[in-house]
Amino acid sequence: MVMKWDVFLEQVQERGEYPTRQEADRAARVVLALLGAHLVGSVRAELAARLPETCALVLLNPLPAAEPLGPDRFVRATAAWIEGATEQTAKWDVSAVLSVVADAADEELMGRVLLQLPPGYDLLFGHPQTNG
Template sequence: MPMHWDAFLAAIQERGEYDSPEEAERAARVVLALLGAHLVGEVRAELAARLPDALALVLLNPLHCHEPLPPERFIRATAAWIEGATERTATWDVSAVLSVAADLAGEELMNQILLQLPPGYDLLFGRPQPVR
């Protein structure tokens, strides 16, 4: 069952220490649109099913990327899409949104998500993986 819109934005607002739900929503829309370009198939659909409907649509209709971005470039791309953002604030935005998404996803889906992403995303989701 998808998380309720207000609860999802409240969780992001709290983690990101944003002044308003609008700031949390702006970060969520940009980060999830970029993330959606990196995930495919069942994994993307399953994560979308756990998000509030409006944000599920953002994930399923992503911004286009020509190649999977490594974490540093994902943060740079986020900064480029958020007016007035820097790499430092974008890192904060990405972690706030992705850590809440990781909580919704749960362990099993998170493992599948991380398999589709370049190395290093585990830290952005707040889920550091043991080194293999």
């Protein structure tokens, strides 16, 4: 069963320790838009299918990435999109959102998601790769 948007946001808010749901919503939308720009084809579609409709729409209609961003640049890009964010707070935002995304996906799908991303994203999703 697909997670509901308010449940998704509640989990992001809890993991990110955001004082308001609005802050969790903003982080979720920015991180999902950036993530969607890095995923293609069936992997992006399958991941979107496991997320609430609001998440799926953001994930499936991203701004195309000019180049794949490594994890550090992904965090910096997130910081640039969130008003008042620093690299430290953006890393927190990214991890809060991506760990909830990882929970919505199964291990096999997460493996395929990570194959489409530059090395190092496993830590942002909270799924360190033991074999890599």
